[in-house]
Amino acid sequence: MKTFFLSFLGGLAALLLFFIILPLVLIVSFLPKDGPQTASGAHVLHIDLRAGYPDQPISSDFGALFPEMSFVEMLLKLNSAVDDPQIRGVFIRASEVDIGSSRAEELREALLRLKGAGKFVMAHSQGFLVSGPSAYRAVSAADEIWMQPGASFEVPGMAMETLFLGDAFKRFNLTAEIEQFHEFKNAPDVYKQSDYSAPHKEAMTALASSIWTHSVADMAGDRKITPDKMKSLLEASPYGADQALTLGLVDKIGWPEDAADEARKRGDGDLVDIDDYHPSIASDGDAVIAIVGGEGDIINGSGGAPDLLSLNTARFASDTVAASLIALEDDPDVDAVVFRVDSGGGSATASDQVWRAVQRLQEKGKKVVVSMGSAAASGGYYVAAGADAIVASRSTITGSIGVFGGKVAIADGLRLVGVNPASITVGGDYASFNSAERLSDAQRTKLRAMLGETYDRFTTLVSEGRNLPIETVRSIARGRVWSGEDALKLGLIDETGDLIDAIAKAKELAGLKPEDKARIRLDFHRGSPFGLFGEAFTAAQMSAALPAAETITSVLGEARTKALLQHLERSQTQGVQLTSPMILER
Template identity: 30%
Template sequence: MFIFLSSIVYSFPHQERILDQDVTSVLSFRPNTIWRHAANLSFFSGQSYQLNYSQHQEIKQVGYSSVSEVLGLGVSYHQNGDQRWWNTTTALSIPFSPKFGAGLVWGWHHPGSSTERYDSFSTADLSLSFRPFSFLGFSAGTRNLGSSHPDVSTEYYSGLGLRTFSGALALGADWTMKDNENRYEGTLTLQPISGLEIRVFGNSTGSWGGGLHLTNSLGYFGGSYHPDQQQINYVQRVPNGRATLSKNKLVSFSLRSSYSYQPSNLLFQKSGMSYLDILHQIHEAAIAQDVQTIVFRIPRLQLSYAQLQEIAQEIQHARNTGKEVVVYINGDVDTKSYFLASFANKILMHPAANFSVVGIFSERMYLRGFLDLIGVTPEVVRRSAYKSSPEQFTHTQSSPASQEQTQERLSSLFSRICSTIAKNRNIDTKKVQDYIDQAPYTAQESKEIGFIDGLHYPDELEDLFDEWFDSPQKIDNYGRKTFDDGWEQQPEIAVLYASGMIVSGSSQDPGLFGGINMVGSQTLIKQIEKSQKDDNIKAVVLRVDSPGGSAFASEEIWRALQLLKKEKPLIISMGGVAASGGYYIAAAGDRIFAEPTTVTGSIGVYINRFQLDKLYNLLGIGVENFSMGNHAGIYGKSQGWTSSEREKMEHLVEDAYRLFKTRVADGRSLTPQEVEAIAQGRVWSGEAAKTQKLVDEMGGIYEAILHAKLKSGIKSTKEIQIRTFSGTQDRSLPLTQMVQQSISNQQTSIFTQISKELAPLTRDTIWAVLPYYEYLQ
């Protein structure tokens, strides 16, 4: 059976139909079963409540049910003269795939009369639903398993449903066997206009019936007629957990300092809300017609400037539609938090906090002196001058080329921050720069110079908003849910993530005690292949927020993306950083979106190793080498490269650099000369990268998704679903291994920090990685 909105409305005793029209109609009002075909919960999206009253001859029935996603609860009461009967049920579905689901119902039955109670008993229902196409569905199952009541016997059933013209015409055929008796039933449903449904049905016993109902996005009301039975049914749908008819809504978001692209799946860590989740909630509030005010409570933010710009675009969108946006900064105000807050109508802060918008600050660590101290000699081959990542091992300070590109990038970022604040706060840009140069300020001083609109304690905000916005209805977070009946699957856009350092093998998350994300080529390739094979996925958006990593792993991912690209549009969305190996894989896209503050480029490679002979001598360790082959010791660490070995390394690095540039030239339709001019390991901002033809458009992940929808041929008015692949690891780990893995990332000293963070860069492989992976304050 496939459940739609009107099954109870048109139900009569011993009836089960394939074309029933809402998951809440799994509540049946006859003694031998309450919940009907729970497998259909697998196809349901949203939340509903249902109230039903029916009368069949002298039998009166009333019931209530509630369904949310894959779980349902119901209770019903039946009266037949002196007989009384209570039923309560719990339904659970198992969604094996978007097209196939199974269900389990456990029912408790409490028969009795006004003068006597009978023994209660329980039953179980099992069901399967399969919808291979938008026009065809099958179902099968059994009801009342384990019944101990003589009048409640086990039933078996199956059904077939056909829908045409987007559900305007539907046909259903069902078979039921009970007590060795077969019954057949047919159903015809017509929807002549939107919101009106007419249905007629009959079965092999000669029974017939019909009815109609009216429905909209918020609910349903209808009735049915049968010679022996009449019913009235009401269903309330809930598109938003706190939505009411009020048009004066104030939506409040309490942002966290950072959000993962994919929630962690490690032990003791909550999965939480992903970055795309919170961005979508903000977007929904920004476009909602019933929302008048949006309030953000923000701490010190660790999001990238590119992510801040994506959130800021939604704030600007809200303001453009006439909404009032207020930001309350709880704690000291830093540059990132104020950059985001400047897009709001009003900015509030804590009276005792400091205004510490002092600009941007980058700090790097160079280990050459430390390595000399312990007798370790780094050896590096790189392409080219701007590929300064190995300088952290070979230098005590940055090279002139590194200083040049760093100053250029920070200057561009600082200029954008100042001009954005000036525009949003209606202050001259030069004055903004002067104010920042004189920071930090007290809270009162920041208000006097016009950076802050009000100083308030957190406990004062509720009364303040009531005064400002005429006692609005307050909602924490926001997000409308669409209702999916499971018949016609909406086309999907897959959003994949390459967030962290690119390595071969499986992805790794930071663990319990911190560290860095690892984008495993095997993990990401499996997700790419799944997206390629799934016919309902029409396009793929790859979100790249990576400084790069292994050149080989980047090539592996690039190849998988190329195969995907032959069949489906591939759109790239760059986050805070998509550089070196991150740009390597991004070059495979049909179109690349970036924010102006994105760090990208760094087209170059290097290989490094550490010569440890002096350290061994210092520690009194003797090393004896035996080799067969002129270059057998090329990856050894007890002695330096010979001239021949260095020549081989130069050749390998040059070849990897050539391949990298080829990937860029082919992906971006550039000549080799044009690529070399913008390569050499040089880092570009997203804005500059667009000028250099490394990026196509300025925009965030929403713009990338909309472009993917356009390129895949989906109509602009058609709703889409976003498919993500949860978890970073492609396999489960035993409990002891998960704990051991997490503890191994604990940073308990400066030496541990250095060794853990830089360990991937010390392997004997060719790296395409950003010259630095810094945190800008």
């Protein structure tokens, strides 16, 4: 009955897509999107950071049906607005909670460029809640920060949180049979430990301290006080809105509607949602800089349906990303490529496939510059290591040059409920590796040998790609994550900066001068609404699990629920993994 019901839902969804939604999508897809689609005259761009944006355009077919603007597209639009005489300023609805330190840093740089061009920037907040400094840092460069009456200002510091499943595994007699290289490769710790190990704690403390220090410095510079003074003010919070005003942390107390009216008055024009602002992004010039990218866990295969269970639609699919890179090999129009990476890693073989695609581009004479997003760690660093240049924000989480692999032995847990797994294998001892039982000594030895080979390849590729002695790479690898700021000191990246800086670097490597014009071409893979027919059944089946996910979310919050489900998903992953621990910044 359940199967019939789910099949019926899938069929109903497919019919709905075919007869109602798909025709509308096809009509909209043929509407012109190039050039400003706003009336002439002065305008003020409106950005709502509470909405949340994927780093890159969603590549799934559902993403094609319900497209939403990505953070990359927002940065490019803001950069175009710098030279757009119709855009007088920007009005921002600030997020109340964390948006990610790297993202806050890139947005702040975009706002500083706008201010440098004589545009005004206003922001309104309904409160900055305890979730790390990024929500405040994202708008600290505004000319005016408004706060709603009665709201609270809570930016006392930052924390890096990890959800450990070790005690839960023990309770259900599950055993994480996972080997790792080396002591800082902490992703498997979530299955084996109940708290931070000494190396894990050391790495997380250093990472949080690095990001907090330069975040405070940025906010202090924006508010025109010393870093020590800003640090003292923030760490003594929370404050009410009136006290935040008295201390100079915000500029005005008022309602969002009043702030929006003030922005219209100051810009002498209407508010235009940035999603509806369609400038010709650097459309002049003979040179072309193509932007491709990958976001999320690195997996083998091509982009597929949204993963509704893990609340995550982003998948860094190796076939899809490699194909996007390889398609540029013989494109005579493309002078250089910016490869945007926002990933904490994943499959070793998938990472290797994308690494090779970068090498192929270089063999054809195309320069490749990696722009790192919030994270480019483990497999995310692997795919970037061979690029001609790497640009990351100071807050990017990167490195994690290490490897792990194994399985979760569930046999004892099944026996608790009267299920006795038994298997018959023919062949060598390793043939029973995927059984529910624990590893034998011989299997563990072979697993470690295989992981050691992958680790040696990883460190060798980093040594060659970054032109660092192998001994140096081994000393800074061992699975440890670094902030972008520390990665620069260690030689793991070439410079700190944002997406726009990466584009400038690509122009430089292509032999262009800073003042030379270049066309920016987005070559992200985008799904097709026609692919939805196959996805409709999958989505209907996954929707049966949504009530449980929603219940958990109501208790733990979305970020913790997403982390928990991702940990459980990763625990079932086969093969060698280049994955960094999922970190909740708050």
